[in-house]
Amino acid sequence: MMQGIIGKRVTMSDLNKKAFDPINVTRSSMPSFEEYCEEIRELWQTRWLTNSGVKHRQLQSELESFLGVSHVELFTNGHMALELLIQAMGLTGEVITTPFTFASTTTAIVRNGLTPVFCDIDPNTYTIDASRIESLITERTSAIIPVHVYGNICDVERIDRIAKKHGLAVIYDAAHTFGEAYKGRGVGSFGDASMFSFHATKVFNTIEGGCVCFSDDRLCEILPALRNFGIKAKDEAEYCGANAKMNEFCAAMGLCNLRHVDEEIEKRKAVVEYYNERLGGIKGIRLNPVQPDVKSNYAYYPVVFDEKVFGAGRDAVLEALAEHGIMARKYFYPLTSAFPAFNGKYDTSLTPVALDVSSRVLTLPLYADMTRSDVDRICAVITGINGEVTA
Ligand code: T4K
Numbered sequence: 001m002m003q004g005i006i007g008k009r010v011t012m013s014d015l016n017k018k019a020f021d022p023i024n025v026t027r028s029s030m031p032s033f034e035e036y037c038e039e040i041r042e043l044w045q046t047r048w049l050t051n052s053g054v055k056h057r058q059l060q061s062e063l064e065s066f067l068g069v070s071h072v073e074l075f076t077n078g079h080m081a082l083e084l085l086i087q088a089m090g091l092t093g094e095v096i097t098t099p100f101t102f103a104s105t106t107t108a109i110v111r112n113g114l115t116p117v118f119c120d121i122d123p124n125t126y127t128i129d130a131s132r133i134e135s136l137i138t139e140r141t142s143a144i145i146p147v148h149v150y151g152n153i154c155d156v157e158r159i160d161r162i163a164k165k166h167g168l169a170v171i172y173d174a175a176h177t178f179g180e181a182y183k184g185r186g187v188g189s190f191g192d193a194s195m196f197s198f199h200a201t202k203v204f205n206t207i208e209g210g211c212v213c214f215s216d217d218r219l220c221e222i223l224p225a226l227r228n229f230g231i232k233a234k235d236e237a238e239y240c241g242a243n244a245k246m247n248e249f250c251a252a253m254g255l256c257n258l259r260h261v262d263e264e265i266e267k268r269k270a271v272v273e274y275y276n277e278r279l280g281g282i283k284g285i286r287l288n289p290v291q292p293d294v295k296s297n298y299a300y301y302p303v304v305f306d307e308k309v310f311g312a313g314r315d316a317v318l319e320a321l322a323e324h325g326i327m328a329r330k331y332f333y334p335l336t337s338a339f340p341a342f343n344g345k346y347d348t349s350l351t352p353v354a355l356d357v358s359s360r361v362l363t364l365p366l367y368a369d370m371t372r373s374d375v376d377r378i379c380a381v382i383t384g385i386n387g388e389v390t391a
Contacts (some may be wrong), residue, residue: 031253058251066361072213073211077244079108081210086143089143097146130256148174152183153294170191192214
């Protein structure tokens with residue numbers, strides 16, 4: 001059920017009045033206040049607020065069915081899920097990954113004492129260019145950690161073949177792909193394991209939260225221990241773990257949001273289709289079509305500008321939108337390999353496609369209850385820049 005209004009198109013003169021509320025890059029999906037209160041009511045009786053409580057266990061089991069995977073383990077956020085998963089899998093040496101991602105992917109690798117080896121991305125999907133992986137494998141390589149970016153799924157079949165041939169583990173950063181499927185199979189079931197983020201800004205949120213999906217039963221023992229200080233039984237830490245447990249209030253938010261997530265994705269789809277209608281014909285703007293065989297979750301709306309053809313570059317568009325209260329974001333600029341945290345250790349020119357896309361991409365606002373007039377307002381600024389002002 002779209003709440004969107006089929007509004008009249010917004011003109012540049014309307015925009016100049018600046019009489020609009022800000023539009024952020026996204027807005028959290030939430031259940032009704034009453035639904036959430038009902039979900040947390042029993043916590044006032046049980047006083048069991050964290051440490052694998054009832055809500056935690058219920059969400060874990062509902063997610064296993066929803067995602068179509070053998071095992072789910074919940075964490076306090078997606079980042080800790082990934083970091084502890086890497087630890088649990090005992091990776092060593094070098095890990096092949098991409099720099100076109102959020103800080104989390106690369107820092108999870110580095111904080112495990114591993115060396116990220118950056119592979120370039122595919123110019124159409126922005127995910128790892130699987131044809132380049134084999135040339136980066138050395139005797140120190142233990143794994144591939146690709147990222148499903150914006151809801152675009154990596155070339156999972158080719159990555160699987162390469163990993164099998166070279167005896168490498170595969171962990172997907174699937175932070176952006178909750179609820180997606182490839183050829184009818186849940187995206188979390190590819191590779192050895194996948195991490196989903198349930199951050200407030202994601203398609204499905206638990207306020208803060210995340211999970212790991214996997215099929216290897218051996219991980220069922222170590223992952224819960226690692227998120228609980230490394231303690232397996234009582235009192236003694238068997239592993240060097242962390243505190244990364246999901247609390248009951250977050251799990252309760254997840255139980256509520258899970259009831260509505262299919263409907264939320266449908267609403268996102270309608271927003272994306274309307275954006276595509278408005279921006280589709282404009283020269284110099286590359287949209288992000290849904291890939292063949294993919295059931296998309298419409299997580300983000302990235303557009304890539306060709307300055308020479310469009311007449312303005314990404315930064316100029318970002319500025320113009322901001323002047324009208326529209327907060328688009330440069331996900332992902334700069335590349336993680338250029339982060340000051342890594343002291344110039346990595347050469348960004350070795351991933352030229354990633355470097356180029358990152359200098360030209362802009363993520364436009366997208367959330368389930370965005371209206372058509374919100375989209376009109378955003379597109380009017382963009383078309384206004386290149387002279388295609390609506391009448
Ligand atoms: N891997 C990848 C590929 C990722 O993209 C991420 C996270 C991770 C791993 C790690 O997963 P987590 O550990 O986060 O579970 C945001 C998110 O914090 C982050 O989760 C996300 N990726 C990243 C792409 O975006 P910021 O710094 O851009 O968020 P912020 O605070 O500027 O929020 C953006 C907009 O969202 C705000 O303008 C308004 C809206 N918003 C924000 C919050 C916090 C809401 O509507 N409600 C909220 O509660 O990082």
